[in-house]
Amino acid sequence: MRNDYDKNLFNGDIGIVISVNAGAGTLTANFDGARHEFDRGALGNLALAYAISIHKSQGSEYPVVIIPLLKAHFVMLQRNLLYTAITRGKKKVIIVGEPAAYAMAVRNSESKQRCTHLQQKITANMTGKF
Numbered sequence: 001m002r003n004d005y006d007k008n009l010f011n012g013d014i015g016i017v018i019s020v021n022a023g024a025g026t027l028t029a030n031f032d033g034a035r036h037e038f039d040r041g042a043l044g045n046l047a048l049a050y051a052i053s054i055h056k057s058q059g060s061e062y063p064v065v066i067i068p069l070l071k072a073h074f075v076m077l078q079r080n081l082l083y084t085a086i087t088r089g090k091k092k093v094i095i096v097g098e099p100a101a102y103a104m105a106v107r108n109s110e111s112k113q114r115c116t117h118l119q120q121k122i123t124a125n126m127t128g129k130f
Contacts, residue, residue, distance in 0.1 A: 004042075007036050009031060012059055012060055015030055015031035015036070025040035027043060054076075054085045060088065061088055066095075067082075067093065067095045068096055069097035069098060070101050071100055077104045077105040079105060079108055080109075082106065
């Protein structure tokens with residue numbers, strides 16, 4: 001969840017936990033063939049990812065993606081989010097849920113406006129007020 005330039009690991013990288021040493025307070029994980037050990041202080045920078053949101057997956061690809069679509073989540077049923085979810089899959093994408101929810105997402109081309117205050121942050125950073 002945080003860049004670690006010493007380990008060449010970046011926010012969004014996904015690894016597999018290989019071992020945990022509770023006594024020493026360490027965890028070892030494999031990231032694309034490279035093993036990295038994390039001490040107790042660095043464990044807060046890791047998050048288990050049995051399942052992740054579309055937002056967290058942006059910029060990454062996975063062999064198989066399973067997308068749940070339910071009308072109960074109507075706020076998130078947007079064409080651009082569905083597109084992002086589908087394009088995360090390298091080999092297989094499985095959509096499960098309600099056909100009506102899929103239809104709602106495909107028809108909804110209006111993205112919600114995101115209030116990130118990015119312009120103000122950039123301006124403040126450039127003037128040294130950040």
